[in-house]
Amino acid sequence: MRIGIVGLGLIGGSLGIDWVAAGHQVWGVSRKLETCQQAGALIHGSSTDLESLAAHDVEVVVICTPIESIIPTLKYLAGSLSPQVIVTDVGSVKAPIMAAAQEIWPSFIGGHPMGGTESSGIAAAQAHLFRGRPYAFTPSANTDPQALQRLQALARDVEAEPLVCAADVHDQAVAWISHLPVMISAALIRACMSAEDPEVLGLAQYLASSGFRDTSRVGGGNPDLGTAMAQYNKTALLQTLARYRRHLQHLTHLVETDNWGSLHTLLAQTQTQRPCFVQPDIALNPEAAALCNTPVPIDEES
Amino acid sequence: MRIGIVGLGLIGGSLGIDWVAAGHQVWGVSRKLETCQQAGALIHGSSTDLESLAAHDVEVVVICTPIESIIPTLKYLAGSLSPQVIVTDVGSVKAPIMAAAQEIWPSFIGGHPMGGTESSGIAAAQAHLFRGRPYAFTPSANTDPQALQRLQALARDVEAEPLVCAADVHDQAVAWISHLPVMISAALIRACMSAEDPEVLGLAQYLASSGFRDTSRVGGGNPDLGTAMAQYNKTALLQTLARYRRHLQHLTHLVETDNWGSLHTLLAQTQTQRPCFVQPDIALNPEAAALCNTPVPIDEES
Numbered sequence: 001m002r003i004g005i006v007g008l009g010l011i012g013g014s015l016g017i018d019w020v021a022a023g024h025q026v027w028g029v030s031r032k033l034e035t036c037q038q039a040g041a042l043i044h045g046s047s048t049d050l051e052s053l054a055a056h057d058v059e060v061v062v063i064c065t066p067i068e069s070i071i072p073t074l075k076y077l078a079g080s081l082s083p084q085v086i087v088t089d090v091g092s093v094k095a096p097i098m099a100a101a102q103e104i105w106p107s108f109i110g111g112h113p114m115g116g117t118e119s120s121g122i123a124a125a126q127a128h129l130f131r132g133r134p135y136a137f138t139p140s141a142n143t144d145p146q147a148l149q150r151l152q153a154l155a156r157d158v159e160a161e162p163l164v165c166a167a168d169v170h171d172q173a174v175a176w177i178s179h180l181p182v183m184i185s186a187a188l189i190r191a192c193m194s195a196e197d198p199e200v201l202g203l204a205q206y207l208a209s210s211g212f213r214d215t216s217r218v219g220g221g222n223p224d225l226g227t228a229m230a231q232y233n234k235t236a237l238l239q240t241l242a243r244y245r246r247h248l249q250h251l252t253h254l255v256e257t258d259n260w261g262s263l264h265t266l267l268a269q270t271q272t273q274r275p276c277f278v279q280p281d282i283a284l285n286p287e288a289a290a291l292c293n294t295p296v297p298i299d300e301e302s
Numbered sequence: 303m304r305i306g307i308v309g310l311g312l313i314g315g316s317l318g319i320d321w322v323a324a325g326h327q328v329w330g331v332s333r334k335l336e337t338c339q340q341a342g343a344l345i346h347g348s349s350t351d352l353e354s355l356a357a358h359d360v361e362v363v364v365i366c367t368p369i370e371s372i373i374p375t376l377k378y379l380a381g382s383l384s385p386q387v388i389v390t391d392v393g394s395v396k397a398p399i400m401a402a403a404q405e406i407w408p409s410f411i412g413g414h415p416m417g418g419t420e421s422s423g424i425a426a427a428q429a430h431l432f433r434g435r436p437y438a439f440t441p442s443a444n445t446d447p448q449a450l451q452r453l454q455a456l457a458r459d460v461e462a463e464p465l466v467c468a469a470d471v472h473d474q475a476v477a478w479i480s481h482l483p484v485m486i487s488a489a490l491i492r493a494c495m496s497a498e499d500p501e502v503l504g505l506a507q508y509l510a511s512s513g514f515r516d517t518s519r520v521g522g523g524n525p526d527l528g529t530a531m532a533q534y535n536k537t538a539l540l541q542t543l544a545r546y547r548r549h550l551q552h553l554t555h556l557v558e559t560d561n562w563g564s565l566h567t568l569l570a571q572t573q574t575q576r577p578c579f580v581q582p583d584i585a586l587n588p589e590a591a592a593l594c595n596t597p598v599p600i601d602e603e604s
Binding site: 114116133134136163165169170172173174176177178180181182183184185186187188189190191192193194195196197198199200201202203204205206207208209210211212213214215216217218219220221222223224226227230231234237238240241242243244245246247248249251252255256258260263264266267268269270271273274275276277278292293295296297298299 | 503
């Protein structure tokens with residue numbers, strides 16, 4: 001297939017590497033000449049000119065820019081691409097992108113490959129970044145089933161596991177497991193830094209170990225990404241934050257009232273429930289799967 | 303030195319291994335015969351009988367039991383040990399232990415080596431577990447300086463970095479960086495499991511990646527430990543929880559009011575501040591050290 005990638009960072013570059021390896025023809029576009037030069041060694045060609053993709057007669061365009069540039073990029077592309085070209089993106093929020101994109105390119109299909117590393121940029125691009133990872137697609141009522149199938153095949157070409165879901169279901173799911181963690185983790189760093197006694201603050205910094213390191217990791221990440229997630233997924237994020245704050249309030253209440261039995265029960269449940277999220281093959285165990293499929297009641301300060 | 307270790311789990315066993323390697327004579331005590339047998343290969347001898355330590359004429363006793371057993375163990379030991387024996391513990395909360403222990407053994411010195419792994423038990427014990435890690439001691443007004451020096455030397459024998467601080471300063475510091483993270487991480491798992499739409503819950507579990515994995519790790523840990531931390535460090539933990547909830551409320555407010563500029567500034571600050579806790583050598587950079595020493599104001603919902 002002839003593929004155009006707009007935005008040659010970690011995601012765009014890594015997709016390009018795997019698609020070239022799978023035998024596709026891949027052309028890239030970046031705003032920066034230096035990035036184009038670096039990408040030149042990885043894919044068939046790259047340019048700073050968005051219209052170059054039409055000249056290469058690409059069949060699929062994958063927009064891999066930061067989320068706020070997806071729609072402006074699509075608007076610009078729309079002037080030069082043939083109408084049968086399949087356009088998708090890799091943004092981590094899908095409903096607002098889908099809504100705006102369909103006004104411009106009715107056959108647009110949202111995409112979200114769930115891969116990444118701590119690093120960013122074309123220099124961090126690598127083969128197999130998406131191996132075994134989910135790759136979500138969010139089609140619309142206008143989506144041509146064959147176009148969706150072609151994108152799913154491209155997802156399998158980067159060794160990802162394609163899945164299809166509604167854009168709003170996607171956004172609610174990522175609010176829970178990706179955007180909410182950024183906010184609660186950032187609040188942890190912020191709260192710890194507000195310890196007023198300099199001796200306590202200094203000792204806390206000195207004693208901090210793997211527990212703090214892990215819990216604070218995503219809150220100490222890229223502020224552009226964190227802000228964009230909050231901005232584009234505001235409604236779902238606020239719902240998860242409201243729910244989270246009720247659960248934290250309940251937990252605080254258990255400590256305040258010396259309710260150690262209930263606290264132990266709750267912590268034993270979270271120990272049992274965490275594997276529902278972090279062990280991909282838990283569904284193979286029917287007993288565990290039943291547990292994972294049963295939402296817990298909302299904890300209330302009683 | 304002749305050392306007795308009571309409680310042969312991950313911490314007690316690992317201390318024993320390093321002290322034997324450093325040339326000390328080490329005897330252990332465990333309630334379980336099987337643990338004594340496993341420890342037999344690592345240290346000079348072990349027994350299920352607490353009074354065996356007096357028979358071995360130990361100079362130092364290190365109580366490595368779960369926190370709720372420290373004081374009962376000390377009470378029992380007090381009947382058989384010579385008064386000049388130095389007694390310490392490894393509990394993760396120090397003020398209540400110090401207060402109760404001094405009633406029983408006036409020269410008791412609290413200790414807290416900051417090492418650990420995901421695993422527990424004598425089978426997980428390993429050499430060098432404490433290499434380069436802080437080892438806090440919390441002496442009292444009654445503490446013999448020479449006894450404290452002997453314990454600091456023993457900490458260096460396990461390659462740890464001994465430090466001396468007040469018990470309540472220790473407890474406030476670990477509330478921030480160890481006990482608070484357990485609570486906010488557990489609340490994350492709990493909140494995610496309360497997602498009511500089964501499609502959203504299932505997709506969230508399927509899409510969860512390294513961000514959720516790290517942020518939820520300590521909340522999915524041992525419920526006995528989590529409950530004991532909350533119980534023994536209740537006052538400090540509640541203070542950090544109250545502060546944390548205000549910061550989270552502020553962050554939520556920024557999202558609610560579309561204040562993306564302030565949210566970005568806050569996330570840029572947490573990105574800059576996280577290394578104060580997770581990069582041990584940041585103090586070598588004077589500019590960074592100044593930043594780390596300046597507590598941020600308490601975020602308020604404005």
